[in-house]
Every structure is written in C-alpha cells, then in structure tokens.
Amino acid sequence: MNRPPLTNAGLMARDLSVLWHPCTQMKDHERLPVIPIARGEGVWLYDFDGQRYLDAISSWWVNLFGHANPHINARLRDQLDRLEHVILAGFSHEPVIELSEKLVALTPPGLSRVFYADNGSSGIEVALKMSFHYWLNTGLTNKRKFITLRHSYHGETLGALSVGDVSLFKSTYQPLLMEAITVASPDCAQRTPGEDCAAITLRALEAMRETLEQHAQDVCAVIIEPLVQCAGGMRMHNPAYLAGLRELCDAHGVHLIADEIAVGFGRTGTLFACEQAGITPDFLCLSKGLTGGYLPLSAVLTTERIYDAFYDDYEKLSAFLHSHSYTGNPLACAAALATLEIFEREPVLERNRSLGARMEAQLAPLRDHPHAAHLRRTGMILAVDMRPDARKPEEYSWLERRGLRAYRHALSRGALLRPLGNTLYLMPPYVIDEDEIDILCGVLIESLDIATRD
Ligand SMILES: *Cc1c(COP(=O)(O)O)cnc(C)c1O
Numbered sequence: 545m546n547r548p549p550l551t552n553a554g555l556m557a558r559d560l561s562v563l564w565h566p567c568t569q570m571k572d573h574e575r576l577p578v579i580p581i582a583r584g585e586g587v588w589l590y591d592f593d594g595q596r597y598l599d600a601i602s603s604w605w606v607n608l609f610g611h612a613n614p615h616i617n618a619r620l621r622d623q624l625d626r627l628e629h630v631i632l633a634g635f636s637h638e639p640v641i642e643l644s645e646k647l648v649a650l651t652p653p654g655l656s657r658v659f660y661a662d663n664g665s666s667g668i669e670v671a672l673k674m675s676f677h678y679w680l681n682t683g684l685t686n687k688r689k690f691i692t693l694r695h696s697y698h699g700e701t702l703g704a705l706s707v708g709d710v711s712l713f714k715s716t717y718q719p720l721l722m723e724a725i726t727v728a729s730p731d732c733a734q735r736t737p738g739e740d741c742a743a744i745t746l747r748a749l750e751a752m753r754e755t756l757e758q759h760a761q762d763v764c765a766v767i768i769e770p771l772v773q774c775a776g777g778m779r780m781h782n783p784a785y786l787a788g789l790r791e792l793c794d795a796h797g798v799h800l801i802a803d804e805i806a807v808g809f810g811r812t813g814t815l816f817a818c819e820q821a822g823i824t825p826d827f828l829c830l831s832k833g834l835t836g837g838y839l840p841l842s843a844v845l846t847t848e849r850i851y852d853a854f855y856d857d858y859e860k861l862s863a864f865l866h867s868h869s870y871t872g873n874p875l876a877c878a879a880a881l882a883t884l885e886i887f888e889r890e891p892v893l894e895r896n897r898s899l900g901a902r903m904e905a906q907l908a909p910l911r912d913h914p915h916a917a918h919l920r921r922t923g924m925i926l927a928v929d930m931r932p933d934a935r936k937p938e939e940y941s942w943l944e945r946r947g948l949r950a951y952r953h954a955l956s957r958g959a960l961l962r963p964l965g966n967t968l969y970l971m972p973p974y975v976i977d978e979d980e981i982d983i984l985c986g987v988l989i990e991s992l993d994i995a996t997r998d
Contacts, residue, residue: 552593555580576952584611587976589960598959600984602973605774605806607837609886610975616836619882623875632660632872639877646884647843651816652824655845659864660872664805664831665699667842668767671827672703673866674846675765675799681853681862691755691766691798694729695776698767698803707767710776712965725763727755729773730781733918733929741782748781749788756796765799765826766792770817771922774806778927778969780920786821799826805842809833809883810893810974813900813923826850836883837973841876896924896974899981903970906985913989915996927969928988930996940966950995959987968992 548554556578564570565578579597581589587610589597599607609616623639630637644658659674661667672690679687690707697713698704705714706721714721730748732741756763770786773779793800802825807817811833814820818828824847831842856862870876886892903926910916910928917934920927930946932938940946947963954961961968968988976984 550580550582550592552577552580552591552595555592576948579955586610586612587973587980596958597955598972598976598980598984598987600954600959600970600972600988601962602971603837604832604962605811605971606832606835607973608809608833608883609836610973611837613836613882613886613975615886616838616879616882619878619885620838620875623878627874629870629873629875633867637872637874637877639874639881640872643843643877643880643884646881647830647845650884651828651845652818654824654847655828656848657846657851659844659846660868661842661844662868662870662873662876663699663840664829664842665701665704666868667805667829667831667844668698668704668707668801668803669701670842670844670866671767671801671803671829671846672707672765674844674850674864675801675827677864678799678850678853679764686762687764689723689725689759689763691725691727691752691759691763693768693773694726695731695773695779696729696767696769697773697775698769699805713775725755725759727752729776729779730785731773731779732781733779733920742784745782745785745788748785749792752789752792756792756798760796760798763796763798765801767801767803769803770807771812771820772807772817772925774925775964777929777964777967778920778925780922780925780927783820786818786823790821790823790825793826801825801827801829803829805829805831807925810887810896811922811924811971813893813897815887815893834883835876835879836886838879838883839873839876840870841873841880892974899974899976899978900924900926902978902981903985906982907988910989910992913992916992924974925969925971927967928992930966930968930992942966946995950991953991953994954987957987957990959984961988961991 559578579591582592583590587599589599647658648656659670661670692707694709697708697710702720707724709726728748728751730745732744735744802818804816808830828845835841854862854864900923904921910919914934915930917929917931947965950963950968
C-alpha cells in the first residue's frame, strides 16, 4: 500500500484527534503546534518537516547522554534478546542484581537496600509508605505526618502531590490530599540586599527547628529536593542547609527523605547532591536520569536499620506488601547499567564542570538585563527569572504567559526550552558541546528579550 509521506501537519491532526497530552490545556493546541519527532541524535530532535530542535531540557530532565546513544542502544538490544521482563517477587535477574550492587556502592555510605518502582512519583509513594510503616513496626503509631518545604515538588500521584507545594498542580486536588506541614524554603533568591545565602540557610533551619520541636512526635519524615527545587522554579540552596537538616532530623527522631529524582546522576556537579553536604538520608529516591532517559524506572535506597524493622516471621504482618507490575524491569535496568558504565568510562563530572561554567559565561550579559533577575547555576542546571524590573521583587502576572512567548520564540530558532512560569532554565544533556551551548545561550537571551517586551 502506498502511504503519503509523513508530515508535521498530518501527524499533528491525527495526534489531536486521539491524544490527551500531559500537563497541557489541550485548547492551547488550536494555535500552538504539536511537534511530532521522527528521530533523535545527541542533543538534537528532528521533526517530519526537516526542522531540528536542541533539547535544552533533556526531555523533561531525563536524558543524560543524548538521544540514540550508541552504548545504551547496544546494551538494550543485547538485553532484549535475553529477557524483556520477569516478575520480581520470588524471582530475580542479573541486571537488577548488578544495578542494585552498583547503586549501593555509588550512593552515600549507609544506604544498603534497594527497592524498585517504575516512575518517580511511585518511588516517592514507596518512601512515604516505608517511613510511616517503619515507625508503625517500631511501635510509634502517632507518626503519620510529613514535613515538606515551600515550593517543593515530588510528583503527581496523590501521596506525592500531598507533600509537594506547587499550587498550580496541587490546589485543584486539595480535597483529596493528606495534610502536610509546610516549612520555609532555603531558596537563596530570598536574600535581601546585603544578605548572603548563609543567612537564608540559618533562617530556614531555624524555622525547621521550631516546626520539629512542635510536631516531631507526629512526624514520620522530612522530604526535600537536595540543592535544587526544580519544578517549583529551579530554586537553589546552600549544601549547609542539608547538613543542618540531617542534624535536626536525627535530634528529633524523624526520617530524612532525599528526592534526587531530578538532581541525581551528576546534575548538581556531584554524582548525588547529598554528597555536597556529606550526608546520608534515610531514603534516597532516584529516577529520571537513572536510565539515561530511556525507560521508566525508579529506585528507593534505604538503610539496613529500616530494612530490619520489616524483617520478621510472616504472621507478624510487618512486611512491606507494596508492588508495581513492572518493578525492576530488566530492560530498564540494562539501560541504567549502560548509563552508569558511561560515568565509569568517561570523565563526565569533570566535563560538566567546564560545560556548566561555559553556560554561565555565555549568559553573563543577562546580569545587566533590565528584565533578568537571579541568574543562578548549580552544576548543569542554570536558571533566570523574567521580571518587570530585575531589581524589584514584583513578578509578571501568570496571565501574561511570558514563558509561553519564550517557548514559541525558542522553537522558531531551533531550541526546546520549556519555561516554568516566568523562569527560563537550561538543563541540557551532558553530551552537549561548546558550540551547541553558545547557540543555545544565544537563543535563550533572544527569547528572554522578546518575552519581556511589552
Ligand atoms: C519529576 C519529579 C518527580 C516525579 O517523577 P515522575 O517520574 O514524573 O513521576 C518527583 N520528584 C522530583 C524532584 C521530580 O523532579
């Protein structure tokens, strides 16, 4: 049969007649194109009309080593011929064993057990349930609440949404959610003229201390995105906050859950963000970059102490009876192993240091831009806020949709940016080269210019 050649327009029409896209007001697509992608290579995505787009956001923060990475592709093909999937209860397989050994070796000392789920939000649910269940198994039945930080994001399932604080995603579903205790964020951008980050850190720790003093007996855990609160606007804080928080949690008998779903695997400059504070959380949640952006998988690492509280005779009913169908999928584990091999073979973190510095240097002109505030960077995450006046705290109304303007302009210039409200950011795959960084930074400056014009 002769089929007409595929085009962007043809695929978009078919798409819009059957799909419902994530995190999207579908009516926007009456005017905004859906862009069907035919193939990807390195940092580039290619559509059906011969246009290409630099994937500046690593396809929602998952991709580390480029699209169609030859090493990951080869490892996946090899695994595909052996075993695509098997139940992980009562059964096991080599990729999941090897991956667990590697994660235990690579993550902060003291994390010795790995539990799998199949996406980030599910991983958060695992950590929340395990923390609650640990206290129950040890006889502390009052502990039912969680402490979270202002502007935090931990996913979209109801438990994860409950411990998040991005109102755009949360407020509609508030009646369905469990109650969380929300404490001030250590976001450095809150500093007033003359103040430094250390002052913000101390103030935020003081707020946490007061909350724990009041509520610790009812609290299972504090949950945090270490170093960068990503979806809440790429808000960055000092590693000293993590060290202080670890001490406070220990002093008050409360777990610390580190959600490194977005910041793990080198994003912040170290393999894991917690390393920069020298701390070990009670639970470490990983996903996104875990498989190099290939397949959904999440891992929750915890300590032997927590594991032991569930280990008993069956009749005691103290086991963690939680599962997902695709838990520890062999293909996903193989992609994760291939990703970790790239970290072993290549000086990834070292290269990222110079790539990150180049992004910052290229965007230095924004320090004097009248509408660019808080240019900031942690490792391979760089962000800047669009403001009516960069020197004042007033923000553009969300109704102006300036982020969308920046998105559209960047697309027309061959880059995929996806601003968070008025915050523009870069979080590219680690295989980006210096020329591509220069192109991207040029597009970002231009997009900010155009989006902040009245
Ligand atoms: C993306 C994200 C999640 C949720 O992961 P999903 O795979 O999208 O469910 C949780 N926490 C953080 C910090 C994230 O960035």
